[in-house]
Amino acid sequence: MTDPFYKSETVHCPYPYYAELRQQDPVHRLEGEDVFLVTQHADCERVLAEPEVYSNKAGPGLRQSELMGTAKAPEDSPYRVVRTLLTNDPPSHTRYRKLVAKAFSARRVAAMEPKIRALADELIDTFPADGKLDFVRDFARPLPLTVIADFLGVPRSDLGIFRKWSDDAAEVLGGTLTPERSKECHDSLQELLGYFDQRLAERRLQPSEDFLGLLLDARVGGERPLTTEEMLSISYVTLVAGNETTVNLLSSMMLLLLRNPDQLARVRADHSKIPVAVEEALRMEAPVQGSMRRAKQDTELAGRHIPEGSRVLIVSGSANRDPEVFADADRFDVDRTNPRSHLSFGKGIHFCLGAALSRLEGTVALEHLLARLDSIEVDPDFVPSYQDNAVLRSLRSLPVHVRKESA
Template sequence: MATRLNPFGPEYLDDPYRVFKDARADARAYYSEDLGYWILTRYEDIRQVIRDTVNFSADAANTPLQPFGKPVLEELAKADFRPVRVLVDNDPPGHVRVRRQVNKAFNAQRVKLMEEPVRELTRRHIDRFAGQQEVEFVSALAWPLPALVLFHLFGMPDSYLEVVKNGSADRVILTTGRPDEQEALRAAKGLADFYALCRQLIDDRLENPRDDFPSDLIRAGEGQEEPLTTRELVQVMYSMLFAGHETTTGHLTHLVRRVLLEPGLWQRLREDRSLIPNVVEEVLRLEAPVINWRRRAKHDVEVGGVTIPADAKILLLLGSANHDEEFFEDADALQPERRNARHHLTFGFGEHLCLGAPLARLEGRVVLEELVDRFASPSLPEQELEFTPSILFRSPKALTITL
């Protein structure tokens, strides 16, 4: 079973949820020699690890799956790429210090004000393909929209779209995949350009503050005993500019696909839009764009009836937890009225709950509302989906829709 739980194997890439189902039935924990990780499959075990900052560290969250070679390191050095721990890979008390300042800048009021810009951007992109018979949904809407939403928040011009989107895709390949030497070097160049852009953005706002998130982030340190350093500010931008759109692109693609796969659901949503928020939660549960996450055991600790040794790397199968039959009744079914749909672990749990969760939910709701309003009965033609091999992420590269 540990061999089948291989994110780079054909069976897993084809349908990880079938593999997860067999794994949950077989055992709660495995050790993978190939990955060098302990793998957890059950909801309660995974939630326990995520919330427990005493026995488990988040410092493995951003660790490259395979070490960078010398050419990659030299390429990254050109951009002064020296990451520091700020959010997802930071433990208390350091995480608390950074998160408190980020929360002051990325607050509920700022997100609430984003609904109209998100709706306007969504309508603008839909207008471009509304008259077509078919559309490739990822490139037409899911790929650009989440980044452009962030640009609105961050005071960035749309011209940065290619650098940010391509650099983020290169980060996925370089840090969560198994690229060969040539592909790794190509990805390093894209990642370096992306990181340099984040540094340029912070340098500019330090000199020329505005009414945007980077400027608010800098201002959030005023009066603090330990304001964020310039390198930490750059790292926060690098983290949020990546996480704030890469995963939402996957979420929007999964959302539209799963709704179209459910007989009659599209028409139900046209007739009753109040179902849409919970449908968004159900698809976040069923098709997590971040399908796995990582932790490290600080010392010997028992989880799932197994003693995981100190310093061991742990792979948390979030996608498996979200399909756990012991927590979600009829777990593989999309149920628009499911009462505990929001209890999924797609956004994490506890202290490291995803900062961008409210914005991702907003984008999913608005995009689905606009699509069901505009198109009466779209459908999915027969097609094979392709996924980038990654230990953490799972999103279709393309999705064709007949309008």
Template sequence: MLPGTAVRWATKHGFMRAGINAAARKGDEQARFFADPGVRRDPYPFYATIRQAAPLVRGRLMWATARHEVAGAVLRDDAFGVGFTDRPLPAPIGLLFRFSRRSSPIGPVDPPSMLVVDPPEHTRYRRLVSRVFTARAIEGLRPRIERTCDELLRDKPADLVADFAALLPVTVIAEILGVPLDMRRQFLAWGNAAAPTLDLGLPFSTYRQTEINIRRVNEWMRGHFARLRREPGDDLLSQLVQLDDLSEQELLATAGLLLAAGFETTVNLLGTGAYLLMRHPEQLAVLRDEPQRWGNAVEETLRFDSPVQVTARVCRREADLAGERIAPGHVVMAMLGGANRDPGVFAEPDTFDVTRANAREHLSFSGGVHYCLGAALARLEGEIGLRMLFERYPGLRLDGEPRRRTTRVLRGFERLPVTI
């Protein structure tokens, strides 16, 4: 066992796991989101229950909302942040946590990752990388993304996730970051193993495996940084390693997050989009007649079955939200998947409709200062990838039972068997 692993699991997941299970046994709805396997398989009836109950529902562990207006407000309000590690812990637990962090690997949900730090630190990190992800810079990648799709689709896919949906985004982000293409499948494996860290209350065995894989990514990245310092290229990581104001930990956190975020959600977007279009041939027929709607089809996929289902914010100072007074340190869970099917915003929200006029009003890319840095890239990869997939293989259909991922925060397919 790695040093401190058990302590880190206890402070990050163990105590929370016990609390979730205890609250679920007492009928707490928010706890059921994490404890009930049926909710993981199909969370949308659960979101409807939360949405109908109240704009903001208080549970034993946290507040929750599945309403679009309230979720959007908590994402934009600077009274709420992502600095969960700054919350006060009971003295013995805090001491153990600080001690265990000395040997902790740096993953996507560990400071100083942009995902879990607030301004001004977040602002500084984001400024360093944002120029690579501007709309103009991303649009400049269109020819490269089209060539990558063409190369991947020369071989008929048998598993749409493994053979296409996973390889397209990891190839693109690897090139942006200067990561060798022969590492693509290895990073996919590491990323899939680390993805559960976004969930709450992981069992110890799962957490231990995520730490092992994150540590392997850290070790490989340190070696890669050394190579780029000796032989820099034109990629983003070559630029970052030359900066004097980024520590090794900050480099690890930034590079690891960009790499993981660069393919994790887009894999889910492509797989889910393909699945929905195979299940709704009438919608695919619309896109064949009106190909200018492919961009909107991506937005509707994001709305209908979001790759990121929930996100959470911690109250930094006393705040009013949806008529409730939220105390500092209290957590609010924004159920993005539920907000995206709010009937107050989207007519017939449980219907998949690629012509939906306001599909882009979804919250799948979060909001506020933590709005997804790679949103434009995900949209472009989704549009090009899905269009070229169905143009190349118009008879594409499911061939067996798809298998969904076991994660709750991230939603998508682990396996999607198809035939041409």
């Protein structure tokens, strides 16, 4: 892995590299790999809009073979991940998506809002008396993990092991793993799938109205129930997608606001700007920097020949800063007029099902933080550090000092 894309300095701050590619090599072939990075907004939209040309059966990340059932797993592995939502194409994908979309309906998401608000307040209540905390550890991580656990129907007492399973799955998507670490992540996935298998067995005996209960009642194409393998795979994808991406959103949003105090002041003075602040965080620091496709046929993109079978990474982290679409694209601007033109949730048939829930969590979190905290500050010498992952934009920590609302 010698391409600059994988270097630690690029992972830490990929945007100058993206800008160079957009200008000089907008469809860039990774050195030594049959993988093309698509960096301009218009080209990314084209790939997303043409599932008949660019298959989603390419895996969710750069190292997806470590998790996907398409790769040969050790013979003693009792579980495998099958194609349902994340790495699937129509017509099969269409049927699964229709089933799962019911769980993310506007009504069901809205019904979760009171719990999210209560959870945000509970977390703020635990902030230490001296006001010193790690925002990632003490707020950005526990909020979405608890929300998705409640959604799935998992007891909060299991949140610790759930975080480990989710983090291990996320690491595979874009990290550089040693063979030993790869084996650990595979074993972790087996534990996660086994856990969901047990929870499904419990719900067969005692039905529930949570997500796992919904899966047991679902019918594919109105004809047959989901198999256990299908339910386990959907549950796994829902956990990882519903947790890791929103952790990254909350962390990045807070860092962007703290680094742009004028914008923070505008949002604090006018809470109607909170939704735009959420969208700007999604745009400027895409929680998932890219999503993979595979060319079904020889094709051409921005003058570059893409051979059949090649993998194509839609680099939303670059598209979101394309000056052809976003004026002053590197500026965090809560008055931006086209904030939702970003591609962080994808577009078309694979648009993120959990987008509304993630946006709700970001909005509620910021509302409560601004209402409950008179001030929040970061050390001016703080240097952000990110997980060694070229796909997920994961801030390791964010030490801050807060002062709670005046008595």
